[in-house]
Amino acid sequence: MPDDSERTEIHEYLLLNRVFEETVLEVYEDEGIPELPHLSMGQEAVGVGATYALEDDDWLAPSLRTRAVMLMRLSIRDVVTGMYGTASSPTEGRVTEHHLGTSENHILGTTGLVGSHLNVAAGAALSARQLDEDRVTAVFFGDGGATRGEFHTAINYAAVEDLPVVFIIENNQWIEETPASEVIAVEEDISEMAGHDLPKEVIDGQDVDEVIETVSAAADRARRGGGPTLIEAKTYRYRPHAEVIPERRDEAEIEEWKERDPVEVHRERLLDAGVADEEWIEETRAELIEEIEAAFEFAKDDPMPEADVMDKVYKDMDVDEDGGVVR
């Protein structure tokens, strides 16, 4: 169980994610943002809990909806400028912040193809074994990603080789605008699709404490050579797959999930335990809003990148824009 200061820190991360995305949505609806928002509102506890549970040198491979990884490992300004693709953004506008990689912050680069990062994460774990390093890799993916061959092949290899990976399904029940139950042939838990011999945990993704406890245990086991774990966190997103896509889900279903809002669940627990009071929560929220708004102001004024930043295709060869070697 985290101590009191850790519990307030965890709550701050939940608030950061929530307030950040509320601001993103507001700005996007008002004036647009170059990066199309794929919001994680409603399922923040999974990313926050898992990122919190792991060490700084553990690698994280986020899904398209694990905003928490970016917000907890990069600065707010980096995430916002990344969404605008400006000169000061982490990749100088080459890519959005959505899938970027950084070795300094141990975020494994991903792609815009849902689920293609599962074996890549297993590979990051394979390198830990090859180099005899005591680190773990956590990979996040949705119920949609679990329908790809990557899921079967990565889990099979990680399990047979006892690789230090934690596979985390953010099961938000919907694959873009299709209910997972319509396209996945298991009754209840989609982790059941993996018949492989590895520990499986099905948890409440709205409860950040349960996420932290489960991911910590899985990471400890992986570090001790006990191999991978498959964690399925049941959760829900409040917004459509991406902001441009019209909502087709029942308002009643969304409202029902909001009754178990992950930020609220944790907030009530803190208040009940007397670890934090309303005043602290409101102050924290106000400070975060101020910081996030400042980052947006900065990004909007930041110059756009120069064309030469695109010249980062090969590390080890000077190549001209026609594909020819430059001597």
Add this chain to the structure above:
Amino acid sequence: MTEQTVRESINEALAEELERDERVFLYGEDVGDYGGLYQVTAGLQERFGEDRVFDTPLSETTLGGTAVGAALTGTRPIMEIMFGDFLSVIADHLINYAAKMHFNYTDDTSVPMVVRTTYGGGDQFGLHHSQDPIPWFQNVPGLKMVAPSTPSDYKGLLKSAVRDDDPVIFFENKQRYEVTGDVPDEEYTVPLGEADVKRSGEDMTVVAVGGMVDVALEAAESLADRGYDCEVIDPRTVVPLDKETILDSVKKTHALTVVHESATFGGIGGEIAATAADEALFYLDAPVKRVGAPFTPVPFAENLEQEYLPDEEDVETAVVEALEV
């Protein structure tokens, strides 16, 4: 110098790089105890242990993905994809991942992995075990593709590929494993991105890729008897391309023929021809000729496969046609 087969020179390159750098490891289907379908990795597991040389599931998806992840996080994987045709399975990891991560990272991180694979027809292995997949990937910025011809180039280029910080697909021609040639005894590498003039000549530049270098050289000998003096250039690294060596030669010979095993349409030969048209058009005294396979799958029947594959006669015909205009 020692005479070696291509197979031996690759095996030696792998052994030397495994010996030199602890971060290097070698994996793939059957590469461990068995030594690989073509026995290229024979003896390496015994010498370096199961931690450095090991078998994987049949899944190319596992290989492609884990190699990228391992390369991004501090190791230098060499994987074997048994047949180049199967690169299609890991196209996502090559095209969307390996090729793009240097661009996609905030820092200097890259993907130092090598995909060793076989290619080419001539064994009646049929349409899914005989292709030359180079053109599938030539339009992907971020990948490097190497297709050597001689044993010494195979060794020196493979060693460079392992040391290179970018993802490299290393193409091994199935028909050339038994080809012999002199290989230096001392430590050496052959740099990526440098073409090699395999034969000097004055009348025609023949750029030939991989297994077609020997075909072009043999054709050049016959053509010499008929009074046509061909210069044969082996690009060695197909992408990115050493255009300078090719253009310098074209400016000297005033003629260009390109030869590769994949279909003529959409092949690297078209790019080389276009480069000459763009940058050396007024040096050309003859039409540019492309020699490649017809635009069909690789056929199975022996006579059909032989018809399909470019050979010495095809090269000779093209050169004579161009120079006799």
